Amino acid sequence: MSIQWFPGHMAKARRQVEERLKQVDVVMELLDARLPLSSRNPMMQEILSGKPRLVLLNKYDLADANANRLWLEYFETRGVQAVLIDARTGKGVQQLPRLAAELIGDRQKHLQNKGIQKKTVRSMVVGIPNVGKSSLINRLAGRSAAKTGDRPGVTKAQQWIKVGRKMQLLDTPGILWPKFDDPVIGQRLAASGAIKADIFPVEEVALFAVSYLRERYPNELKERYQLDVLSEDSVHVLEEIGKRRGCVASGGVVDWERAADALLRDLQSGKLGRVTLEFPEDWTERAK
Ligand SMILES: Nc1nc2c(ncn2[C@@H]2O[C@H](COP(=O)(O)OP(=O)(O)OP(=O)(O)O)[C@@H](O)[C@H]2O)c(=O)[nH]1
Ligand SMILES: [Mg+2]
Incomplete structure (x- = not known):
C-alpha cells in the first residue's frame, strides 16, 4: 500500500523551508537512528543540496548499538558527516555547535576576507514528525524554548530560538513526503511512531x-x-x-x-x- 498525503500541505511545507533556506548558514538534518534512511525525506535532499549540512542520528539510545556503528560507517563511506545523538538526555549534543562552525568555516572566512563579520550562526533543524527536532533545540538552548511531545505534529509553525549570543536555531514542523515508493518505508515509520496512528x-x-x-x-x-x-x-x-x-x-x-x-x-x-x-x-x- 502506498499512502498519499495532502499534496497542498506538503507543497506549503516545502515552500516554507525553501524560503528560509536563504537565511540559513547550516542545516541540521535529524534522522531517526532506528531507521535512518526510511526517516530521510527525499524531498529534503533536493531542497538542501548545496547547503552545509550535519546529519544527526537521534534517539540512538533506543537503537541497537551494533546497528548504530554500522550506520555511522554507512554515512562515513559516502562522505556524509553523521553524529549519534540523544536529544532527550543531551548525549552527543555538546559537540554540535563546534561541528556546525567547522562546516561553515570556509564560508565565514570568505566573508571575513571581504570585511563582513558575521555575528551569529543560523541553523535550521529539519526532519520528519516526532524525530526530536524541538527536543534538540531545547537541549542546545539549555531551556524549554520549544514545545515537545510524544506524538507527531507537535510543532505547528517555524520558530527562531536564540542559543547564547552566537547561534540561532529555526525549529520547523515535521515533514513527511507525499508518497512512499516502498510500502515497507511507511510501515517502519509507523512502527517508530512518526506517523499518526489513524493513517495505518x-x-x-x-x-x-x-x-x-x-x-x-x-x-x-x-x-x-x-x-x-x-x-x-x-x-x-x-x-x-x-x-x-x-x-x-x-x-x-x-x-x-x-x-x-x-x-x-x-x-x-x-x-x-x-x-x-x-x-x-x-x-x-x-x-x-
Ligand atoms: N528516547 C529518546 N527520546 C527522544 C529523543 N529525542 C526526542 N525524544 C522524544 O521524542 C518525542 C518527540 O520529540 P519532539 O522534540 O517533540 O519531536 P519533533 O521532531 O519536534 O516533533 P514535531 O514537532 O511533531 O515534528 C518526545 O517525547 C521526546 O521526549 C532521544 O534522543 N531519545
Ligand atoms: Mg517539534
Whole structure:
C-alpha cells in the first residue's frame, strides 16, 4: 500500500523551508537512528543540496548499538558527516555547535576576507514528525524554548530560538513526503511512531513489527512476553502478546487493537530493548 498525503500541505511545507533556506548558514538534518534512511525525506535532499549540512542520528539510545556503528560507517563511506545523538538526555549534543562552525568555516572566512563579520550562526533543524527536532533545540538552548511531545505534529509553525549570543536555531514542523515508493518505508515509520496512528491500521503495523522482531530480535520478543517458542505465524504471536498483556475482551478473545497498541508502545518506548528497524544491508545503493 502506498499512502498519499495532502499534496497542498506538503507543497506549503516545502515552500516554507525553501524560503528560509536563504537565511540559513547550516542545516541540521535529524534522522531517526532506528531507521535512518526510511526517516530521510527525499524531498529534503533536493531542497538542501548545496547547503552545509550535519546529519544527526537521534534517539540512538533506543537503537541497537551494533546497528548504530554500522550506520555511522554507512554515512562515513559516502562522505556524509553523521553524529549519534540523544536529544532527550543531551548525549552527543555538546559537540554540535563546534561541528556546525567547522562546516561553515570556509564560508565565514570568505566573508571575513571581504570585511563582513558575521555575528551569529543560523541553523535550521529539519526532519520528519516526532524525530526530536524541538527536543534538540531545547537541549542546545539549555531551556524549554520549544514545545515537545510524544506524538507527531507537535510543532505547528517555524520558530527562531536564540542559543547564547552566537547561534540561532529555526525549529520547523515535521515533514513527511507525499508518497512512499516502498510500502515497507511507511510501515517502519509507523512502527517508530512518526506517523499518526489513524493513517495505518494499528493491527497492520503491529503485525509488521512482530514479523520483523521475530526475524531480527527473537530473544527480546520472547523475553518481554515470556514466550517459550515463537510461532511462525505473526497473528498467533500477536495473540499471545495480547494474552500476556491482558488485552482480552469479554468471552476471552484477544482485543487486537489493544494488543497491537501494547506491542507498539513497548517497541517505541524501548521496553523491548534497543531495537533498530532497518540495517544498511536492507538498502540498496539507490539510497543515499
Ligand atoms: N528516547 C529518546 N527520546 C527522544 C529523543 N529525542 C526526542 N525524544 C522524544 O521524542 C518525542 C518527540 O520529540 P519532539 O522534540 O517533540 O519531536 P519533533 O521532531 O519536534 O516533533 P514535531 O514537532 O511533531 O515534528 C518526545 O517525547 C521526546 O521526549 C532521544 O534522543 N531519545
Ligand atoms: Mg517539534
